[in-house]
Amino acid sequence: MPKTTSSVANSPNANRPLDSLYARIYARVRRIPPGRVSTYGHIARLVGGCSARQVGYAMAALPEGSRVPWQRVINAKGEISRRRHGNGTDNQRAQLLAEGIHFDFKGRIDLRRYGWLSH
DNA sequence: CCTGTGACGTCCC
């Protein structure tokens, strides 16, 4: 067994997905219903043992066409977080609009209205 | 091993 921690997909726990941290993050994200959103930090606290940044990494690591509703995870300010590489933000906004989520004039989502928190 | 980076969050002014 190699000492170094490899990537998620190649991790030694790959055949035990529910034991991997990323899988627990994904499981939590899957529970956000359509038309609602949660935040990176909130998911991190619910899962436990990880930071908001890691949740962002987990979302970035999702393969294209994943069943995980990553578009429902936004930042604590109610904004769609900007990718450094690529333009996935437009896609995310379009998907959320399609779910009936309203963006204010500054492009933000009202978490008091759409936030799926404490779940 | 060391360093830079990033789909974040909290504080402070």
Place this chain on the structure above:
DNA sequence: TGGGACGCCACAG
């Protein structure tokens, strides 16, 4: 209300 500084930490090279 807004923007910058800083903390954070897994990953990749």
